[in-house]
Amino acid sequence: MSKDDADLSRRRFLTAATTVVGGVGVAAALVPFISYMAPSDRAKAAGAPVEADISKIEPGEKITVLWRGKPVWVVRRTPDMLERLKKIGDRLRDPNSEVPQQPEYAKNVFRSRKPEYLVAVGICTHLGCSPTYRPEVGPEDLGADWPGGFFCPCHGSRFDLAGRVFKNVPAPTNLVIPPYKYLSESLLLIGDDKGAA
Numbered sequence: 001m002s003k004d005d006a007d008l009s010r011r012r013f014l015t016a017a018t019t020v021v022g023g024v025g026v027a028a029a030l031v032p033f034i035s036y037m038a039p040s041d042r043a044k045a046a047g048a049p050v051e052a053d054i055s056k057i058e059p060g061e062k063i064t065v066l067w068r069g070k071p072v073w074v075v076r077r078t079p080d081m082l083e084r085l086k087k088i089g090d091r092l093r094d095p096n097s098e099v100p101q102q103p104e105y106a107k108n109v110f111r112s113r114k115p116e117y118l119v120a121v122g123i124c125t126h127l128g129c130s131p132t133y134r135p136e137v138g139p140e141d142l143g144a145d146w147p148g149g150f151f152c153p154c155h156g157s158r159f160d161l162a163g164r165v166f167k168n169v170p171a172p173t174n175l176v177i178p179p180y181k182y183l184s185e186s187l188l189l190i191g192d193d194k195g196a197a
Contacts (some may be wrong), residue, residue, distance in 0.1 A: 048191065054117065055186035062133045064122060067190045071122035071130060072178055074188065081135065081161050082115050084147045092164045094174050102177035103193060111162040111177055119180050119190065120163040122150075126171040129154035135161065150175070 052065045057076040064071045077085075086109055089095035097107045105113050112118050122130050131150035138144045142151060142158075150159040158166040163175030179193035 049189050050191060051183070052188040052190055053186060054188055060135055062135075065190060067178060072190050073118065073120050073122045073133070075118040075120075075133070075161065077110075077116055077118060077161055081148060082110065084137075085109055085160060085162050088147050088160060091166055092160065093167050093172075095164060097164070097174060099173050101173055103179055105193075106177040109162065111164065111174070113180070113182065117188075118162060119177065119188065121176040121178055123176070124152040124154065124157050124171055125165065125173045125175065126152065126155055126157050126169075131157070131159060 050065055050067045052063070052072075052074055054063070054074055054076070057063055057074065059076050059078045060081070062073050062075045064073055066072070089109075095109075097111060102111060110118070111120070124131050129152050131152040134142060134146070134151045135148045136146075137148050138146055146158075147160060149161050150163070152158070152171065155170045157169040157171035159171070159175055160166070163177065165171045165174050178190055180188055180190045181193045181195070183189050
């Protein structure tokens with residue numbers, strides 16, 4: 001091999017190596033720009049829809065999902081809970097959800113798309129505390145006539161298992177129902193109800 005052939009071979013190797021290293025460098029430099037275009041956690045918290053897997057919720061249980069920085073409760077109600085909701089309308093301030101704080105599909109006794117599941121923002125409509133989930137009937141601290149629901153420890157507001165506010169408590173309105181839709185039998189999309197039946 002002549003000296004010119006060796007120099008040419010070396011030049012080709014260096015050119016190829018430089019191209020590969022340069023390509024890797026360009027790709028590494030583009031990663032932050034591409035990831036910058038994806039919505040941040042802050043943007044998601046500001047309003048992007050969130051998915052909730054409801055497949056593992058047992059009857060009577062509640063899970064909490066964060067949407068827009070707020071707790072959203074998903075409660076899987078039992079048949080007994082659903083029956084109790086039908087019997088307490090006279091004790092509620094807005095039993096038919098007349099105050100516009102829920103989508104049209106939640107203007108029913110159960111305030112939901114499917115009676116079995118309640119999806120509600122877990123913030124009291126009085127001063128913004130988060131009520132506790134109290135599904136038991138007639139506990140000693142809430143009284144024998146307590147049908148199960150949500151109790152706000154800050155000022156004593158009470159809500160039934162559909163998030164409807166009781167009369168004579170500080171909270172002026174029912175719990176807010178966010179927009180949502182079912183993506184499947186086991187997956188909810190909270191924050192978007194477009195295209196849902």
